[in-house]
Amino acid sequence: MNAKRNRGLTEEAATTAIDQACRMPRLPTIRYQFPDLAEAASQEQRSYRGFLAELLLAECDDRARRRSERRIKAAGFPREKSLRAFDYDANPNIDAATINTLATCEWVRKGHPLCLIGDSGMGKSHLVIALGTEAAVKGYRVKYVLATKLVNELVEAADEKQVAKTIARYGRVDLLCIDELGYMELDRRGAELLFQVLTEREEKNSVAIASNESFGGWTKTFTDPRLCAAIVDRITFGGNIIATGTDSYRLAHTKAQAERSIE
Secondary structure, three states: OHHHHHHOOOHHHHHHHHHHHHHOOOOHHHHHHHHHHHHHHHHHOOOHHHHHHHHHHHHHHHHHHHHHHHHHHHHOOOOOOOOOOOOOOOOOOOOHHHHHHHOOOHHHHHOOOEEEEEOOOOOHHHHHHHHHHHHHHOOOOEEEEEHHHHHHHHHHHHHOOOHHHHHHHHHHOOEEEEEEEOOOOEOHHHHHHHHHHHHHHOOOOEEEEEEOOOHHHHHHOEOOHHHHHHHHHHHHOOOEEEEEEOOOHHHHHHHHHHHHHHO
16 A cells, blocks of 8 residues: 555655655665755666665765764874874885785784884874774774873772773773873882783784883883883784884974074
8 A cells, every 4th residue: 555655656745755764764864865866866867776776875874984983083082193194204214004004904903012112203193093093984992092191090990999890991992092101100000000901902902002212111111120021012912013213203394394484
């Protein structure tokens, strides 16, 4: 009965029916794009099957975009950074081919770690955020956090007897990006709690760490030599290590701008 009645719908009634039908299964993209796509299909004399495929693909593409946006927002990145915007010419220490390989996120799929080591202004944070964003776009759960903020959160959780829950929460994400490790000395308690997070993720989920100190200098952050060695072992085993260099291209860029303004 319904099928026979639908065949007799006017174009206006059919459009209204489509709009109402898309609300129930939550198909907003089809709902909003249907009039334009229908007009284009009519002008180009597409088949019913081709028109339906275009409608469904538009909905799928838009849903994927919205999911990516939600994952990027949930990651908590402090600012937007992309690999396209990275200036490889300004920092020849970083190999574009290596970064492009990392952008495939195969290392995230395998649960391998990534370490970027170098002085301030060498693009470490840019790359960590950009690679984390690539992972989020590809469907991985990502979390970005400053090392000191993470340790402070762990210490507070321990005081409130919630540390196991907090460690488990950080252990669940597919990629944990820890930025600015090495800028501050950690007491033994904070270092041990951070070690627990890394242990929770070992050989299961990836961690990306950006540090201004070489591994040899991590004893300034992790003052217990044994604990420091264990942490370095955790985040380097089977991982990727990128040395970004020591001559800040960000500082060089600032100086060049200042010199041009004087001229």
